[in-house]
Amino acid sequence: MEEQLDADAEVVAGPDLPSARVPxxxxxxxxxALSFIDGHGLAGLTMRRLGQRLGVEAMSLYRYVPGREAMLxxxxxxxxxxxxxDAEVLRRPENGWQDFVQRLAxxxxxxxxxxxxxxxxVASRPPEAPWLRPPLRNLDWVETFLAGxxxxxxxxxxxxxxxxxxxxxxxxxxxxxxANHGADVGPLDVxxxxxxxxxxxxxxxxxxxxxxxxxxxxxxxxxxxxxxxELLERMALxxxxxxxx
Amino acid sequence: MEEQLDADAEVVAGPDLPSARVPxxxxxxxxxALSFIDGHGLAGLTMRRLGQRLGVEAMSLYRYVPGREAMLxxxxxxxxxxxxxDAEVLRRPENGWQDFVQRLAxxxxxxxxxxxxxxxxVASRPPEAPWLRPPLRNLDWVETFLAGxxxxxxxxxxxxxxxxxxxxxxxxxxxxxxANHGADVGPLDVxxxxxxxxxxxxxxxxxxxxxxxxxxxxxxxxxxxxxxxELLERMALxxxxxxxx
DNA sequence: ACCTGAACACCGTTCAAGT
DNA sequence: ACCTGAACACCGTTCAAGT
Numbered sequence: 001m002e003e004q005l006d007a008d009a010e011v012v013a014g015p016d017l018p019s020a021r022v023p024x025x026x027x028x029x030x031x032x033a034l035s036f037i038d039g040h041g042l043a044g045l046t047m048r049r050l051g052q053r054l055g056v057e058a059m060s061l062y063r064y065v066p067g068r069e070a071m072l073x074x075x076x077x078x079x080x081x082x083x084x085x086d087a088e089v090l091r092r093p094e095n096g097w098q099d100f101v102q103r104l105a106x107x108x109x110x111x112x113x114x115x116x117x118x119x120x121x122v123a124s125r126p127p128e129a130p131w132l133r134p135p136l137r138n139l140d141w142v143e144t145f146l147a148g149x150x151x152x153x154x155x156x157x158x159x160x161x162x163x164x165x166x167x168x169x170x171x172x173x174x175x176x177x178x179a180n181h182g183a184d185v186g187p188l189d190v191x192x193x194x195x196x197x198x199x200x201x202x203x204x205x206x207x208x209x210x211x212x213x214x215x216x217x218x219x220x221x222x223x224x225x226x227x228x229x230e231l232l233e234r235m236a237l238x239x240x241x242x243x244x245x
Numbered sequence: 246m247e248e249q250l251d252a253d254a255e256v257v258a259g260p261d262l263p264s265a266r267v268p269x270x271x272x273x274x275x276x277x278a279l280s281f282i283d284g285h286g287l288a289g290l291t292m293r294r295l296g297q298r299l300g301v302e303a304m305s306l307y308r309y310v311p312g313r314e315a316m317l318x319x320x321x322x323x324x325x326x327x328x329x330x331d332a333e334v335l336r337r338p339e340n341g342w343q344d345f346v347q348r349l350a351x352x353x354x355x356x357x358x359x360x361x362x363x364x365x366x367v368a369s370r371p372p373e374a375p376w377l378r379p380p381l382r383n384l385d386w387v388e389t390f391l392a393g394x395x396x397x398x399x400x401x402x403x404x405x406x407x408x409x410x411x412x413x414x415x416x417x418x419x420x421x422x423x424a425n426h427g428a429d430v431g432p433l434d435v436x437x438x439x440x441x442x443x444x445x446x447x448x449x450x451x452x453x454x455x456x457x458x459x460x461x462x463x464x465x466x467x468x469x470x471x472x473x474x475e476l477l478e479r480m481a482l483x484x485x486x487x488x489x490x
Numbered sequence: 491a492c493c494t495g496a497a498c499a500c501c502g503t504t505c506a507a508g509t
Numbered sequence: 510a511c512c513t514g515a516a517c518a519c520c521g522t523t524c525a526a527g528t
Binding site: 046047048058059062067068 | 519520521522523524
């Protein structure tokens with residue numbers, strides 16, 4: 001839960017000026033939009049409310065941003081750029097490609113977990129090109145990924161296959177992981193417990209009922225690691241077939 | 246592409262009555278909503294437009310459906326129920342659990358490919374419980390899946406792990422596959438080619454540029470099969486550890 | 491240069507009223 | 510019983526006008 005998200009409009013200061021005089025900018029808008037989604041979900045994000053949050057009328061936003069839809073794309077970009085500022089993530093392979101792929105995977109996961117309610121945007125906005133598959137929607141990453149593998153001996157076709165395997169691994173895992181952390185919800189309502197957790201309508205589903213507890217456990221972290229290991233093994237196999245074929 | 250989706254309102258007859266007199270019903274509404282999404286994408290789906298499509302004012306819909314959001318949940322349900330009508334899919338294991346899991350996986354994939362623009366809904370609506378992870382949001386499926394594996398010797402914890410692995414495999418693959426088939430797009434606009442495909446701004450990304458072609462190829466089908474095979478192998482490993490541990 | 495008021499076309503949703 | 514007109518509160522977006 002966050003506070004500071006009420007109706008007061010004023011920007012939280014931090015080391016900023018007394019606010020109120022910081023001029024609007026694309027960056028500030030996008031930042032505010034992301035933090036709004038983090039706090040309230042995408043459904044509640046409105047140009048008018050966002051303006052209010054920035055101490056400004058909605059129409060002012062259109063000086064800096066071409067429209068709501070485009071703004072959401074910028075939000076996606078800004079999440080993605082956080083990875084780039086994370087210097088460790090985007091260095092080329094130094095201790096082998098496995099280490100390299102691991103760094104990238106964990107970097108993306110870190111972003112997803114920092115913004116569980118916004119991450120589905122990264123996943124669901126339509127990809128602009130086949131070489132920008134979600135959630136790797138950034139040419140710098142993709143270039144680094146492909147060039148890194150190539151430098152380590154993967155041929156072109158294998159690089160492409162590894163790229164596809166990597167993206168679908170990330171997408172499946174991270175989307176489900178953030179969904180469990182209470183992602184997208186429709187309007188503004190958080191899902192309410194019905195009070196009595198025993199009357200769940202599971203009478204007709206004895207196995208589900210019995211497995212309730214193991215199914216409810218959050219193994220996301222270890223499963224991410226394990227699946228990543230498997231992916232790496234699969235890639236190693238691809239690589240060895242490359243060299244010998 | 247579909248036709249029949251213009252502005253004329255009238256329902257296509259099929260073996261129906263002369264239409265115009267078929268009364269509204271939840272079923273007809275949900276069906277129309279799904280076919281609208283299939284044809285125009287989610288963004289364009291409006292209660293008013295949907296009413297128009299059914300030859301009725303928007304307000305009439307609220308007699309049969311509690312609201313737009315709830316209607317979308319019904320749309321998800323209806324897609325999911327198509328799998329249930331597909332008798333082959335939900336039979337319990339007969340030729341071993343591998344065959345069983347394969348049937349289920351292919352069934353879900355068939356639904357996804359039938360409704361590429363609607364499938365992301367199945368994936369992105371918030372799950373109601375940990376035992377309803379997208380895209381397997383149906384207690385009958387989940388029960389069948391879990392009971393099937395249990396009957397084949399998987400213990401409870403392993404069943405739960407297999408369930409999680411299965412869902413994240415399906416989600417990652419199918420979401421990316423339908424995205425490639427032109428999924429969600431923002432408003433109504435289909436993405437337009439910029440005319441000149443050589444000037445793509447890829448100058449700074451030599452590897453991406455070089456791999457354009459292998460990256461553009463659609464290997465979704467074979468990759469689905471291969472990843473599914475790997476998943477089955479992984480599950481087989483889980484099973485053997487179960488028996489011997 | 492930067493923001494706003496007023497307006498437009500469109501939403502989802504409600505409810506009393508029509509047939 | 511089933512549908513609609515009219516209305517409400519809210520959207521995104523535009524543009525001439527304010528400071």
